[in-house]
Amino acid sequence: MLAACGLSSLEDLYKHVPENALIREPLRIPPGMSEYEITAYFREKAAKMAHGYASFLGAGVYAHYRPVLCDVIVQRGEFLTSYTPYQAEYAQGTLQSIFEFQTMICQLTGMEVANASMYDGSTAVAEAAMMAYRITGRSRFLAASNLHPEYRQVLDTAAHNARMHVAGFPFDPETGRADLSALEQALDDDTACVILQSPNFFGIIEDVKAAAELAHSRGALLVAAFTEAVSLGLLEPPREADIAVGELQSFAISPSYGGPFAGVIATREKFIRQIPGRLAGETKDQDGNRAFCLTLSTREQHIRREKATSNICTNQALVALMATVFMSVYGKQGLRELALQNLAKAHYLAEGLDLRFSGRFFNECVVRPRRRSVEDALQVLLEKKILGGVALKRFYPELGDCLLVCATEMNRRADIDTLKEVLA
């Protein structure tokens, strides 16, 4: 092969690279390993992780059962090792599955168009804010203070760099719901959008409709966010919102120490040209057969460059496919039944405990341990091989005596009873 290239050694391949730029000594990375050694390496790392614990951790990442089919499908090489479907004739499988994904996200959220996925829920919130800026021409964002705190931080970073402004509005200390009279006060004619999460970070259902009416009365958009997608099996979707964003991790996506997940963004038909990222659309081939292709790419960076709606290119396609399979397996009945099980487990858990807030909740709630400090309660639970919840102090100093506790279909009654004993 070297001879065919007119070269005599492998080193000739880079002899045009300036001497100064070349590496001076070998990379300080150990010699290569065999498959067996690599497996052992990661097993050794896994041994330094929580193993065999019952978990009541939620706060944006939820433990749900993953139907076997989800992994079977995403491990098919034709999905796993294909590229972004720019060559439509060779990627109809990926394209049709994206079209189905987009449709199901619309059905779930009550929106009219959804894109092919965002990186995750947190970045989807920031993208929704930028979209609201493009639609309204306004550059102030109002975020409920019970929006996931890490989502808020991502929004702050994005807004700061784009020289825009984020303001918070408080939650009602009694109910845990967003304080809508404070929202009314905070709204002004510079506000591009109101960002409200439901169920919110405390697991409590918000009045999206009332917040949307307030936002609209001042010409602002309502961005409805969610972190627990299973809730949409049972809860009214945010039909009054202008943009819905959220995280699909609950749909068969492993917690995986925080990623990869899949974010969604969905909106009204009239805003379709302002949506970021990829869209699959239906069309025909030259013979009149139904076919799919990526469409409206004039919004995107590879065509529009500095005038694009976003810089996003690679998204979370395979993870979105996993969620698509999950939605297909559970279907209309299953998602509802799954949501009902979550509701029942969480309400069984909450019964008799000291709940910090009075608002209605789905599968997470804020609990004040009665006889112990948060730290002691978590320690006692750890000794019983239970991850007892997320201490809220790190995010809300005023809730320093509180735990955010989540129950899903994965939590057995016996473990819930143990948790209740410690927190009672």
Next chain:
Amino acid sequence: MPKTLGKVRPHPTQNEALLFELSSPGKRGYQLPPLDVPETDPEAALGAGNVRREIEDFPELSEVEVLRHFTRLSTWNYAIDLGMFPLGSCTMKYNPRINEAVARTEALAWAHPYQPEELSQGAMEIIATLEQYLAEIFGMSDVTLQPAAGAHGEYTGIMLIRAYLAAQGNPRKVVLVPDSAHGTNPATAVMAGYEVRTLASNEHGMMDPAAVAAAVNEDVAALMVTNPNTVGVFEEHIEQIAEILHAKGAQVYMDGANLNALVGVARPGDFGIDVLHANLHKTFSTPHGGGGPGAGAVGVKPHLAPFLPVPRLKREEGMLRWDYERPQSIGRVRAFYGNFGVLIRALAYILAHGGAGLRQATLDALLNANYVRARLEPHYQIAYDARCMHECVFSDARQEKKGVRTGDIAKRLLDYGFHPYTVSFPLIVHGAMMIEPTETEPKAELDAFCDALIAIAKEVEENPELVKSAPHSTRVSRVDEVSAARKPRVRWTRG
């Protein structure tokens, strides 16, 4: 047409409707265990107005129907597992399955990001080790693994530059981007609050130091450079260009999309780069998955390290901890710690190769690209004479005379059983055909690919209509993208 064309022979694929068309009421493919706690009445618990009646038109299918549905769809795709995928600047290399296996190690896959740090040391060690190895490969002092993809890494990198310059009193206004750059570069600069000024490439497809010097002033925050650039050429004046930027107080950002040409051969940190991102789903072989997930590792020199996203790992009394107390940090760019599952796969790839193996892979990638170039040069017009690195770019100039364009040749390649090269990019090449074979293609596959392109060149001479109306043997014939955009239909609706 003969049944066999090059390496392929067509075979039947199954038709398959949309999930919604297959659905029938009452079918179910799920199983849930019996509820072991009392039922909760949803209307009482949530409020009647908050409970939805149903998810309208959501599909209802049996398990076997779901499995067949997605299996049938999968057969409509092309993939690395089926053959060479020579998309330039996309680095479609073999994805070793050991990486998939280890990412599914139970205690890693089920780790919650908020479980106690004492019970997360394994995951934190994986992140720390990958940061260390990537810093070594980049020639940088620090690496963040928080960004979720390449463009997200670019965005992080430019925000780091903004924060660094702002800390010195002036974030400046302009980012310079060569005309050969990926579209993500200018889009990123705008998202990070900068104006974009485009730099023209010279006749060798490279940046010209004089042109850079003329463009740099006190308003310029940074230059975004891809090296090797998108025509597959090493920017030979990169050090001099970096000096020009630095002399004016500006920074040099490197888009590492083409890092597969450099690993173990040259380090961006050694040739003047201040900050770069690398796509772990390209160079480090985590699967593209039909468009993600990826991961965009960002490496920096020490002067930019204080600004990296929070949290950062630190070692304290023999334990790894997440450090949130970083007053100069740009903040978070993503919730939690990044696409951890992708990071596991990338580390597995590095462990499998080792330092020497990574360098060998780079040399093999360069050799494969040079071999393809040598075989195709008699038949297609090479875009630039400069020696190529890991990819080679041709123009359709010779075929255009017969009315055949790069997009037509690409579609005809489908009939020969190959995914096409990158079409019409970079924009500075007329009718670009950008080919990146990667190191994992055996010579037989490279030859089959070159034979196909050579056969197509002949077809263009003898029967251009055959090429212009391609593809002929795929499941669907040429897809009408224009109508799709004119009347966008992006979801199924009943009726």
